Amino acid sequence: MPISNAQRNKASKFLSFVLRHQPDDIGLSLDTNGWAKIDELIEKAAPKIKLSFELIEQAVVMNDKQRFKLSDDKTQIRANQGHSIDVDLALEPQQPPNVLYHGTATRFLDAINKEGLIKGQRQHVHLSADIQTAKTVGQRHGKPVVLTVNAQTMFEQSIKFYRADNGVWLTEHVASQYLVSAGSDCLVE
Numbered sequence: 446m447p448i449s450n451a452q453r454n455k456a457s458k459f460l461s462f463v464l465r466h467q468p469d470d471i472g473l474s475l476d477t478n479g480w481a482k483i484d485e486l487i488e489k490a491a492p493k494i495k496l497s498f499e500l501i502e503q504a505v506v507m508n509d510k511q512r513f514k515l516s517d518d519k520t521q522i523r524a525n526q527g528h529s530i531d532v533d534l535a536l537e538p539q540q541p542p543n544v545l546y547h548g549t550a551t552r553f554l555d556a557i558n559k560e561g562l563i564k565g566q567r568q569h570v571h572l573s574a575d576i577q578t579a580k581t582v583g584q585r586h587g588k589p590v591v592l593t594v595n596a597q598t599m600f601e602q603s604i605k606f607y608r609a610d611n612g613v614w615l616t617e618h619v620a621s622q623y624l625v626s627a628g629s630d631c632l633v634e
Contacts, residue, residue, distance in 0.1 A: 448503050459494050460513060464524040479523040479532035480516065513613035526609040529566040536607035536615070541596040544625070545572035545614050550585030551561040551590050562592070562619035568605070569615035572596070593625040 463486070468475050471489040475481050487496045501522060505513045514525055526534070547562055547570070562570045573579045576591055583589030599619070600606060607615040 448500055452500060452502050453507060455494065456500050457508055457512070459490065459496075460501070460504055460522070461524065462528070463490070464513065464522065464530045465527045468530070473560065475513065475523070475530075475604055477533050478535055479528065480521040483515075483520055483522055486522065499589060514610050525611040526569065526571065526613050526615060528568050531568070534607075534609065536609065537606040539608050540600055541572075541606040541614055542574055542606075543595075543597040545574060545594045545596045546576050546579035547572050547592045547594060547619070548579035548581065548586075549590055549592065550583060550587030554590060557592070557624070560619055561621040561624065562594075564617065569617060570619055572614040572616065572619075574612065574614065594619050595623045595625050599623050 458628065463471055463473055464475070464479065464481060465484070473481055473486060473489050483498060483501060486501070490496050498519075502515065502519070505515055505522065507629065512525055512527065513522055515522055523532075523534075528534075549557065571582075572594055573582070579591045580589055583591060596614075598607065599616070604616060609615060610617050
């Protein structure tokens with residue numbers, strides 16, 4: 446029987462929850478790099494959701510944000526980024542593009558102008574290499590705004606950047622001085 450979009454979406458949300466935030470909710474063990482054994486995941490998820498290898502594989506392959514990754518031997522899965530739990534994704538620092546973008550909502554601008562971009566409950570601040578991705582992210586939080594980050598200047602000042610397997614750029618914090626524009630001229634119409 447074919448797997449429906451609804452099944453895939455439900456599985457993807459569940460995977461995000463347990464692999465990025467609450468593996469303990471189902472008693473799932475993640476290794477230090479965030480990997481979970483697929484067999485254990487299927488077994489421990491059973492009371493909450495019926496998963497199969499095929500459903501998990503489709504949730505990985507067809508996720509438009511490429512949130513998950515299967516190990517080369519397809520026995521393990523992990524989230525590519527977005528963790529609020531402590532995992533070491535074993536990413537090497539990289540030189541970012543000259544500018545990166547961050548999508549958010551207008552209601553956060555005052556705080557961002559004071560504090561910069563903070564990671565909150567997550568391990569990193571998430572940045573994108575293109576405006577459209579940032580706009581899409583911002584729309585999830587309210588009236589969108591896209592902020593431009595002077596990544597080159599940050600990098601020159603020894604601030605580390607990492608690139609997740611799905612292309613999302615990660616850093617610890619973006620001070621407001623590195624935001625090229627955080628005013629009304631960055632509003633998305």
